[in-house]
Amino acid sequence: MSTRRATISDVAREAGVSPSTASVVFSGKTPTSEATRARVLAAAADLGYTGPDPRAASLRRGRSGIVGVVFDQHLGTAFLDPVTTHMMDGLADGVSRLGAALLLLRDDGETVSEPSLHTAPIDAAVLIGCSPRMRDSLEIVRARGIPVVVVEGDAGVGIPRVLLDNAEAQSAAARHLEALGHRDVVIVTLPVDTSRRRGWIDPGTAVRVDVTADRLAGARSVFPDAPALSAATSSIDEGAIAGRAIFADPDRRPTAVIAQSDLLAAGVIRAAEERGLRVPQDVSVTGFDGVVVDGLAPHVLTTLVQPATAKGRAAGEAVAAMLEDATPSGLDLHCTFREGTTTAPPATMKVRDARTLMLRIE
Amino acid sequence: MSTRRATISDVAREAGVSPSTASVVFSGKTPTSEATRARVLAAAADLGYTGPDPRAASLRRGRSGIVGVVFDQHLGTAFLDPVTTHMMDGLADGVSRLGAALLLLRDDGETVSEPSLHTAPIDAAVLIGCSPRMRDSLEIVRARGIPVVVVEGDAGVGIPRVLLDNAEAQSAAARHLEALGHRDVVIVTLPVDTSRRRGWIDPGTAVRVDVTADRLAGARSVFPDAPALSAATSSIDEGAIAGRAIFADPDRRPTAVIAQSDLLAAGVIRAAEERGLRVPQDVSVTGFDGVVVDGLAPHVLTTLVQPATAKGRAAGEAVAAMLEDATPSGLDLHCTFREGTTTAPPATMKVRDARTLMLRIE
DNA sequence: GACGTTGATCGAATCGATTCGGCACGCCAC
């Protein structure tokens, strides 16, 4: 005897009212007398009715209260980056006005398993790091008439995107270093494309990732000739690998390193210290993101604080606005420069001076 | 003119077939002739119909294809722990057999915002780190007749839970240290309760968190008198704080530290190195979890590798089983001991060996 | 040539709630 779950009609009958009245008691859309309200609630308790079936409700209302968040990689990988997790936090916040929850979706371009973007009961979608191969699904979502917002990625025209002033911000950090007197600067970048290969970026290298390109442009606007080394991913260990390469040759050692993420910066610092270089006395390091890097203490990174949570919130509020037929706004966010303890005037000034001195002595 | 989206009936009419046939073409539940199939698909393309409305479909089927994942804290905080993110990965994997996606839900015990466990269209729920205050919502879910699995937490009786052999595993690490010759050991624990206060655990301290208690018991089964210091959270910086406290007094310095997580262990190592102690020569350190700790290289932590991904997968498969009216199984998971480069015989041992050697020489 | 069989298609009921125009009733004012 699989006792069918009670429906709102059952409750209504038990309470001696019509289904519409019972429905209203639960939704509160229309005022009801205290007496019927109590009767309905009592009947519901009697029958073990715990509220309207969300499936039926969402069919009728045409809303499911769910916003899809689409990643283009393994969930575990995506969440490795603190910026992502903070953004998720903000996103959860931003859509809460809608009373919506987040549905995790993954688009690796070839999944057969459902539900995907095709079939998920979502009211809106947020694409994270929209890569080219996500274009297809993006099309599908748009065809379904579902509002979409893209965060940190290149969608097609007409699709709202949450944007950061990456170039401008990065150039602020560069100007800071320049003002301190630095001239020999190396840049450690995020991956340049989906192949995620490490290596020096020469003029022929195509930088296909917007974030990487923008930040690089920002740094180069101040140091046009600064060499750039791309990392395979944004992590401390990757930063350390890059750092070791950079500090390997004492003769070609820069006085400052601009890292495109805090994690990379932390790794660069690690590498510097391994080689006995002091930060910031011997080498200055800047990061990007402004996240709390676990294990970096007691250093305080000089960095660009990215409003990661705000970014998520902005995306959330944008989809909320679109669902209300409004035009999303507030999508342009700014990073703020934060001076920490990892930048200082270059020490090589002295070396150069020393060499000059020796030349003079000759 | 907000042109209503086409329905399957529209498509059917356009194609000159009945709605049932059109439905079947999309679901593939019943064979159809190639000709009608083509006609229906063409009609759909014509009308811009992109497939059945998931809301209506889920109402009819009684399934939404969504599994709720419930956290008791901020999403951002939860995802800070690599174990959690890996588990999410496994979970996504485990429920994929169902063809289900994951809905992120948060229960901080007082949210008014919907959808919550009360109203989310979920087929099943997975509770992560079920704390006492989640009991209420747990009750609600059960009342709704939704299958629930608890991971790493204390739910009520009759609720399936994914369990780790924490005590047994931790004692294996302790035995390893003992076999190496260690006698002076200090334990660094995870938080003991929701207050997350740091401090030495004396016999009067109530350890309210299962994981902490179990691992502590495992360590104490080998070193009954080992002092234990609780950290405020599982992070490198917290581990470093604990480590500094432990290594502060040279006279009371242990030869080994058992940390209840890899992150804590990494912090302890950091603290040791700050004080000029070499790992493992001067002090051995063990972790727990077996995650990749970013920034720990070149050390390889001696630790208990926890099947984090498998844990998630097990939870996913458990709810899948429950949805098929089967009894979930495979919920008991084991950690495996991994010997890294952070444990070695205590320095005093070498002295002892040396003495033995000298005795032989005599 | 009648009949059984197979395979595709159709009809109609159903999933469970929401919504809105209308109706009945009681109250106040003129």
Added chain:
DNA sequence: GTGGCGTGCCGAATCGATTCGATCAACGTC
């Protein structure tokens, strides 16, 4: 006493798809 009005409840249509037994056509067989 009657007309006007505000409250609170009801009926019935609707949201869009799925499912299953019934139907129907075609085909092979004896």
